[in-house]
Amino acid sequence: MxxxxxxxxxxxxxxxxxxxxxxxxxxxxxxxxxxxxxxxxxxxxxxxxxxxxxxxxxxxxxxxxxxxxxxxxxxxxxxxxxxxxxxxxxxxxxxxxxxxxxxxxxRPLELLVGIEQLRDKGYDKKAIAEKTGLSLDYVKGILQLLQKGEERLLVAAEAGRVPLNVAITIAGAGTDDKAIQAALQDAYESGKLRGGQLMQARRIIERRRTLGRSVAHRPTRKPVGMTSSSLVRNYQQEVERQRLIVRKAEFTQQRLLFVIEALRQLLADENFTNLLRAEGLETLPKQLADRVWSGGHPA
Missing domain, CATH: 3.90.1530.10 (Conserved hypothetical protein from pyrococcus furiosus pfu- 392566-001, ParB domain)
Structure with a gap:
């Protein structure tokens, strides 16, 4: 130029x-x-x-x-x-x-969009590398992921959370869970993925599987395929969700018992009940009244 x-x-x-x-x-x-x-x-x-x-x-x-x-x-x-x-x-x-x-x-997506716009303008990989100061191998990898619509892997690779060559390998495996796991294992054993990067890669793959390759929206189609590992994982997630529901129910019950006991003490106070009666608030919803006066409403 x-x-x-x-x-x-x-x-x-x-x-x-x-x-x-x-x-x-x-x-x-x-x-x-x-x-x-x-x-x-x-x-x-x-x-x-x-x-x-x-x-x-x-x-x-x-x-x-x-x-x-x-x-x-x-x-x-x-x-x-x-x-x-x-x-x-x-x-x-x-x-x-x-x-x-x-x-x-x-921001990572800005770099990716810039490379994509240069490609759409008709510039080849070498020209894009020259104009942006990026390496030719890097541009080739980015364009390969862009072609596959792998936005999640693109952002992770550009931000340094996952090496670009590992992202390309994962993208090449498509949605085959066994192939993806094999790619992760190979990347780990060869030293391409270490420590936190391995965990980051697993998280990205999970989000990619459930939310799709794009970071902009959730896909309308359901994910295909179910492996034994994903079945166990889904079961564990459901168990944890049920445990959370139980904990919330127990907490709510404790709060309800506290409210009921507080109402019993307040309604036993004649001055308080006279005040409620003067304001037209002397009645309670039947479900609450039945709990407050389990032994029957006082005369």
């Missing part, structure tokens, strides 16, 4: 800048950006390219610096320092994506 022309630096109106590749950002990080700009000023200008056909008073396409631009708007600033570059829509889009990927504080 090449960007031609002379780079110019000037102050431009924030309201004339259109955001090319908008993204959500962490609220705490955004507050830090606002605080830094308020206290120290803008250290790095935004980068824009001029356009004559954007409409609605917009004259510039934002290439890099969406957070800084939003911070300036939040602070009520009318003008912002900007580097004016000459770039085609395609080059501007690539520059915006690669800046997001190069950020130190990106």
């Amino acid at each position: 090449s960007v031609g022309g002379v780079v110019e630096l000037r102050m431009i109106p924030v309201e004339q800048i259109a955001v090319l590749n908008p993204r959500d950002r962490n609220a705490r990080i955004f507050e830090d950006i606002i605080g830094n700009i308020r206290d120290l000023g803008l250290k790095k200008p935004v980068t824009v390219t001029e356009r004559a056909n954007l409409g609605n008073g917009l004259r510039y396409l934002l290439v890099c610096g969406e957070g800084r631009l939003k911070a300036f708007k939040t602070l009520g600033q009318a003008l912002i320092p900007a580097r004016i570059v000459t770039a085609s829509d395609e080059d501007a889009f690539i520059m915006s994506l690669t800046e997001n990927i190069a950020r130190r504080a990106y």
Whole structure:
């Protein structure tokens, strides 16, 4: 990718800048950006390219610096320092994506979406690696998982919870529980998975099996296949659920007994019952009255 022309630096109106590749950002990080700009000023200008056909008073396409631009708007600033570059829509889009990927504080899915967008733009693995500064093997692995729709494994691999090559092996096993367990055992024995990573991998596989490969929604279809290990696991989960129900029932019963005893003592107080009668509250629901006056209602 090449960007031609002379780079110019000037102050431009924030309201004339259109955001090319908008993204959500962490609220705490955004507050830090606002605080830094308020206290120290803008250290790095935004980068824009001029356009004559954007409409609605917009004259510039934002290439890099969406957070800084939003911070300036939040602070009520009318003008912002900007580097004016000459770039085609395609080059501007690539520059915006690669800046997001190069950020130190990106979220895992942002990197994955960026790689996917570059692929959809027609760039091959080698070109994506060159433009993002990522290794060719890494890009190949990510694209392979993207092709299979393995979002859970992708996020885990990008965040370092599971090695990429292990994630690819798990994805290759599909939904075959035996093949997945064999892959985990091989990864552990070969040193690819250690300690906490093994537990993380097992948790991801469980969520992948029950909630699907995507992190965005629960699948409508039921998981297929049932192994002896999954049957035992489901049984243990059901036993624990029943135990929890019993504990909740016992706690509720204790609270009910406390309320009943408290009502008995209060209703034995003539002043209290006269007060209830004056307010028209002298009756109790039948189920509660039967428990409070198990020996019969006092005359």
